[in-house]
Amino acid sequence: STGRPKQTVLSAGALRASGLATEKATGTDGGAHWLLALPVHYVAGAQVVARSVLAATRPAVTASVRDGSRFTARDFLDAAHRLPSGHRMTSLVPTQLHTLVEEAETDAALESEILEALRSFDAILLGGAPASTALLHDCGQLGIPLVQTYGSAETAGGCVYDRHPLPGTHVAVEPATDPSASGRIWLGGPTVASGYLDDPERTASSFRRSPDGTWWYRTDDLGTFSDREGLSVAGRADDVILTGGVKVSARAVAAVLEQDPSVREAVVVGVESPRWGQEIRAAVSRRPNREPDVPSLADRVRQDM
Numbered sequence: 168s169t170g171r172p173k174q175t176v177l178s179a180g181a182l183r184a185s186g187l188a189t190e191k192a193t194g195t196d197g198g199a200h201w202l203l204a205l206p207v208h209y210v211a212g213a214q215v216v217a218r219s220v221l222a223a224t225r226p227a228v229t230a231s232v233r234d235g236s237r238f239t240a241r242d243f244l245d246a247a248h249r250l251p252s253g254h255r256m257t258s259l260v261p262t263q264l265h266t267l268v269e270e271a272e273t274d275a276a277l278e279s280e281i282l283e284a285l286r287s288f289d290a291i292l293l294g295g296a297p298a299s300t301a302l303l304h305d306c307g308q309l310g311i312p313l314v315q316t317y318g319s320a321e322t323a324g325g326c327v328y329d330r331h332p333l334p335g336t337h338v339a340v341e342p343a344t345d346p347s348a349s350g351r352i353w354l355g356g357p358t359v360a361s362g363y364l365d366d367p368e369r370t371a372s373s374f375r376r377s378p379d380g381t382w383w384y385r386t387d388d389l390g391t392f393s394d395r396e397g398l399s400v401a402g403r404a405d406d407v408i409l410t411g412g413v414k415v416s417a418r419a420v421a422a423v424l425e426q427d428p429s430v431r432e433a434v435v436v437g438v439e440s441p442r443w444g445q446e447i448r449a450a451v452s453r454r455p456n457r458e459p460d461v462p463s464l465a466d467r468v469r470q471d472m
Contacts, residue, residue, distance in 0.1 A: 198222030330397030
């Protein structure tokens with residue numbers, strides 16, 4: 168991120184509302200044992216601590232969080248082995264899940280142990296960044312109990328699970344100029360932050376109370392929403408690349424690239440061009456023992472976009 172840092176103010180009530188809604192949504196009412204694999208200065212890590220307090224349990228902490236070391240499958244397994252029986256939960260980001268799934272694929276000695284540990288959780292909350300289609304497909308095939316989450320520090324972490332809002336959470340989308348296009352996403356309810364510390368101007372621009380008393384947060388994301396289909400996030404409002412007079416979503420291009428079996432993750436940006444205004448450029452990370460074919464990736468984007 169760039170610019171002046173924001174300090175998000177989350178009340179105890181917001182954290183409690185989020186924790187109780189998670190328990191209800193995941194069927195872990197009465198408390199769960201959590202594995203802490205994310206640093207606590209991120210909201211997802213802080214929420215593991217808060218939810219453990221709410222459940223009167225103590226989280227099992229990975230060495231990567233405790234010592235600041237690199238996250239590995241063995242690190243995760245050591246923490247998972249310390250979790251008691253009963254309801255078991257954890258929060259991960261896609262990069263961590265990639266690490267676990269890929270080590271299971273490439274290390275025969277660890278494969279069964281990793282998969283058994285992952286399947287032992289009631290739910291693995293996955294958020295922080297969009298997960299690739301390939302990763303989600305692999306986890307589905309392996310029987311890993313993922314719950315895709317959407318939210319931010321301003322909503323006490325994920326408040327939309329598998330495209331549907333948690334109990335008490337409201338979703339609204341601003342009408343777009345083009346009726347077929349995505350609009351700005353707003354999230355409302357008891358998990359929304361009070362605002363930004365000592366920053367009334369930013370608070371006023373991002374938070375609002377509706378006539379019915381609901382407290383709302385204006386996200387930086389675009390999407391569509393319906394009660395039946397839930398929330399579909401198209402990407403950030405600022406990730407649109409204008410190239411040759413055509414608007415292209417960087418996230419949409421990345422999603423196409425990540426459908427290729429050789430691509431682990433993709434990042435797409437616009438760079439200045441005297442001819443096009445902006446040109447689209449992508450950086451990809453490859454999956455183990457696979458080499459992306461650049462011309463084929465370019466053809467895939469041309470065909471699918």
